[in-house]
Amino acid sequence: MIYTVTLNPSIDYVMFTSQFELGALNRAAATYKFAGGKGINVSRVLKEHGVDSVALGFTGGFPGKFIEHELIESGIQTAFVNVDGDTRINVKLKGGSETEINAPGPEVTKAQEAAFLAQLEQLTGDDLVIISGSVPGTLDQTIYSKIAQRCTDRDVKFVVDAEKELLDSVLSYGPEFVKPNKVELEEMFGETLDNDTSITQCARKLMAKGAKQVLVSLGGDGALLVTDTLVLKAVVPSGRVINTVGSGDSTVAGMIAGLANNESLEDSFRRAVASGTATAFTEDLAQQHDIDKIMEQITITTLMEAKE
Ligand SMILES: Nc1ncnc2c1ncn2[C@@H]1O[C@H](COP(=O)(O)OP(=O)(O)OP(=O)(O)O)[C@@H](O)[C@H]1O
Numbered sequence: 001m002i003y004t005v006t007l008n009p010s011i012d013y014v015m016f017t018s019q020f021e022l023g024a025l026n027r028a029a030a031t032y033k034f035a036g037g038k039g040i041n042v043s044r045v046l047k048e049h050g051v052d053s054v055a056l057g058f059t060g061g062f063p064g065k066f067i068e069h070e071l072i073e074s075g076i077q078t079a080f081v082n083v084d085g086d087t088r089i090n091v092k093l094k095g096g097s098e099t100e101i102n103a104p105g106p107e108v109t110k111a112q113e114a115a116f117l118a119q120l121e122q123l124t125g126d127d128l129v130i131i132s133g134s135v136p137g138t139l140d141q142t143i144y145s146k147i148a149q150r151c152t153d154r155d156v157k158f159v160v161d162a163e164k165e166l167l168d169s170v171l172s173y174g175p176e177f178v179k180p181n182k183v184e185l186e187e188m189f190g191e192t193l194d195n196d197t198s199i200t201q202c203a204r205k206l207m208a209k210g211a212k213q214v215l216v217s218l219g220g221d222g223a224l225l226v227t228d229t230l231v232l233k234a235v236v237p238s239g240r241v242i243n244t245v246g247s248g249d250s251t252v253a254g255m256i257a258g259l260a261n262n263e264s265l266e267d268s269f270r271r272a273v274a275s276g277t278a279t280a281f282t283e284d285l286a287q288q289h290d291i292d293k294i295m296e297q298i299t300i301t302t303l304m305e306a307k308e
């Protein structure tokens, strides 16, 4: 089974305004509430691809109930540990440009953390875990390495989409792939990355630390997939960008869906990038029919076929 971990889920409250002015009364033309948080988004897009997963993490209060309800309605299994406080509500403002305000999240006690980690101790070598997103303030950041350790102890494969220290803390456990975006790579290595070669070099540094493959998402510029023997570049079609929230999560889901269905690496990468772009072009997350259409418009080129 595939398990997604969202330590800090959210209701994403998306507000579309024709314009947004700081310090003024703004009125929204349309609003949406989505069950969010990175792992949950991965579960939702996996489902669009017909791939089942179980959503793990911590939920609480009325937002937690909303999230569970939405996931169950979509046919996604959940096994969240309940916390006393309210799951956060993250505000996503769409008024010309995109502005996000992410809340810190509720308290998670040591007992609740232990209950969550015990769930991972039941997994076996047939399982795959996706770990992504922020850690609520009351949980120690070492939670990522605790999860990775439990995975490697049981031969459970895992994938990580997280920033800086969190990502760094799990590389030595050998994730199947990691998915930084370009800015995250720049922050990690303190460099400006303005071409495919410099991005590939940073991806290789993550591989030297233990990541088996690196998928670098480049927003509207597509993505790069770096493996031991290959560097693939995907170029995406242009279109009307509506809401990019969750596009990176959709990329992760597309890649996993392709691999789970025994597609080739290149086809899985195509599915990954098409899923990210389909999400960017819609209010909510990608839908299957849009992903299928966009897949035909993705161009993939091989930049390198062997290690430099
Ligand atoms: N403006 C855009 N036009 C077309 N596709 C896009 C655009 N922005 C994002 N995408 C698609 O989504 C993928 C992931 O985007 P991005 O690199 O912004 O990830 P991210 O920063 O992890 O996203 P997020 O944190 O919002 O989930 C890209 O590889 C691309 O396929």
Ligand SMILES: O=P(O)(O)OC[C@@]1(O)O[C@H](CO)[C@@H](O)[C@@H]1O
Pocket (backbone or CB within 6 Å): 008, 010, 011, 012, 035, 036, 037, 038, 041, 090, 102, 132, 133, 134, 135, 245, 246, 247, 248, 249
């Ligand atoms: O605060 P985090 O955990 O880093 O990110 C949370 C979040 O911005 O990520 C998802 C999009 O990737 C949204 O559903 C959610 O609101």
